[in-house]
Amino acid sequence: MRELIFLKPVFTHNIWGGTRLHDEFGYDIEGSDIGECWGIAAHPNGDSTVEGGSYDGMKLSVLYQEHRELFGGIEGDKFPLLIKIIDAHDNLSIQVHPDDGYAGVHENGSLGKTECWYIMDCPENAKLVVGHNAASKDELESMIHEGRWDSFIRELPIANGDFIQIDPGTVHAITTGCLILETQQNSDITYRVYDYNRLTNGKPRELHVEQSIDVITVPAKSADDSLSHTAERNDSAADVLIENNFYKVFKISVKGSFEFEQSYPFLNVSVVEGSGSLDGHEIKKGTHLIVPAGYGSMSLEGDMTLIASTVSR
Ligand code: ZN
Numbered sequence: 001m002r003e004l005i006f007l008k009p010v011f012t013h014n015i016w017g018g019t020r021l022h023d024e025f026g027y028d029i030e031g032s033d034i035g036e037c038w039g040i041a042a043h044p045n046g047d048s049t050v051e052g053g054s055y056d057g058m059k060l061s062v063l064y065q066e067h068r069e070l071f072g073g074i075e076g077d078k079f080p081l082l083i084k085i086i087d088a089h090d091n092l093s094i095q096v097h098p099d100d101g102y103a104g105v106h107e108n109g110s111l112g113k114t115e116c117w118y119i120m121d122c123p124e125n126a127k128l129v130v131g132h133n134a135a136s137k138d139e140l141e142s143m144i145h146e147g148r149w150d151s152f153i154r155e156l157p158i159a160n161g162d163f164i165q166i167d168p169g170t171v172h173a174i175t176t177g178c179l180i181l182e183t184q185q186n187s188d189i190t191y192r193v194y195d196y197n198r199l200t201n202g203k204p205r206e207l208h209v210e211q212s213i214d215v216i217t218v219p220a221k222s223a224d225d226s227l228s229h230t231a232e233r234n235d236s237a238a239d240v241l242i243e244n245n246f247y248k249v250f251k252i253s254v255k256g257s258f259e260f261e262q263s264y265p266f267l268n269v270s271v272v273e274g275s276g277s278l279d280g281h282e283i284k285k286g287t288h289l290i291v292p293a294g295y296g297s298m299s300l301e302g303d304m305t306l307i308a309s310t311v312s313r
Contacts, residue, residue, distance in 0.1 A: 003053050004281060005070070005290040007060060010046035012036040015200050018089025020179060025085075025286035036086050039288030040268045042079035045188050048288070060290075072265025072293035078111070080311050081247055083268050083288065084182045085120070092174045093195040093205065094129055094153060097187070098215045099168035106211070107189050112168045114246050115184035118230070118307050119162045120272050122178045127155040129173035130164060130227065131220030140218050144209060149194055156223050161230045163241045163251075169217035170226070181272050183249050183309045191215065236300075238308075245312055252306040262295040264310035276302015 011021065014035030021027050021034045029037075038046040042061035050058045055067070064071060064079040074080070086092075097113035098106065117128075131154040134140035143152040153171065158164070158178075166172050171193065174180060191208035193216075198204065230251050231239050236258035241249045252260060254276055268290055275284035279299050283289070291298060300306075 002295060003292065004278065004295075005053065005055065005063070005292060006051045006281075007040055007048040007288045007290065008051045009048055009288060010038040010041060012038070012046070015198065015205070016088055016090035016092050018087045020087040020089075021085065027286060033089075034087065035089075036084050037286075038082065038084050039270050040081070040083035040290065041186075043082060043186055043188060070266065070290075070292040074265045074311060078186050080186055081268060081309060082184050082186045083270055083307075083309065084184070085270075085286075086174060086178075086180045086182055088174045088176060088178045088180070091176050091196060093192045094149070094171060094173040095190050095192050096171050096212050096216050097166075097168050097191070098189060098211070102168075102215055103187065103189050110189050111185050111187040113185050113187040113189055114168055114244070115166045115182055116242055116247075116249060117164045117166070117174075118181040118183075118241070118249075118251070118272065119158055119160055119164075120179045120181055121160055122158055123176075126158050126175060126178060128158050128164065128175055128178065129153045129171065130156045130166070131223065132171045132216070133220075135219055137213075137218050140216060141213055144193065144213060147194075154220060154223065156227055158227070159229070161232060163228050163230050164226055165242055165244075166226075167217070167221065169215050170220065171216055181270060181307050183247055183268075183307070185246050241307075243312055247309050248312050250306075250308040252300070252308055254300045254302055254304050254306070256301070256303075258300045260298045260300060260308075262291045262298055265293050266310060267291040267295075268309045270307050272305050272307050274302060274304030276300060276304045 017035030099112035233253035
């Protein structure tokens with residue numbers, strides 16, 4: 001099957017959202033509180049729509065159910081991954097996700113959430129919350145119950161092009177001014193530990209303190225094991241950023257022309273910088289598409305950076 005599947009994203013309004021998804025990406029969405037662009041998503045809270053081609057207008061969840069051959073016939077009743085761009089005009093809440101085991105029991109059979117972030121843009125001297133400083137479960141509980149947030153959270157300095165893996169059980173938060181491409185398991189289960197005492201419509205958002213304490217890993221994984229600096233390429237290349245049980249993620253740099261062999265069950269592709277073409281189709285920052293099973297060689301031209309992902313085998 002030699003047909004690319006272009007997708008129309010779904011957007012979310014969030015207390016911490018902004019206008020960059022409209023202003024910088026040209027997405028057709030209005031509002032000053034647009035937090036997330038769900039570029040490749042087949043979730044009940046957001047389902048991308050195919051744009052053009054044989055499956056024009058079909059939801060990704062339906063395409064996945066009815067044309068599993070496009071996805072290499074993989075098992076599983078839900079499309080496994082979800083790709084988002086996040087515009088944090090303000091700090092996101094400090095949160096943690098459960099793993100499959102905990103979510104399956106406590107969240108109605110839902111999947112857990114393992115995720116990773118590619119930093120598309122961040123302010124100078126930006127820091128993200130990744131991990132915490134509690135040495136034991138007792139210390140974790142007292143820090144949280146006593147609200148000792150400054151000593152509890154661990155902040156890591158970041159720069160454009162950094163890559164961060166967030167395992168379930170990792171305390172994390174995206175901070176003001178960061179624009180991030182997130183690759184994650186197809187799940188929306190989040191436990192909020194702390195929300196800076198903000199109010200939405202006069203009320204604080206719900207916290208999930210007990211669930212958070214249940215699932216937070218103690219001690220946290222080391223900072224070095226959580227963050228890496230991706231290669232800044234002057235020539236074309238495909239670098240593997242991570243491969244784990246849930247996903248394999250590539251950074252594809254195109255400077256001129258580049259061939260990439262699509263030999264996976266499917267390949268999610270998002271353009272995070274620049275513009276160019278893929279087998280003659282124009283693509284640019286903000287384009288999201290799926291390259292189906294059996295596609296073979298992809299001819300990329302232009303000056304651009306793509307983040308691509310597939311399931312691990
Ligand atoms: Zn998260």
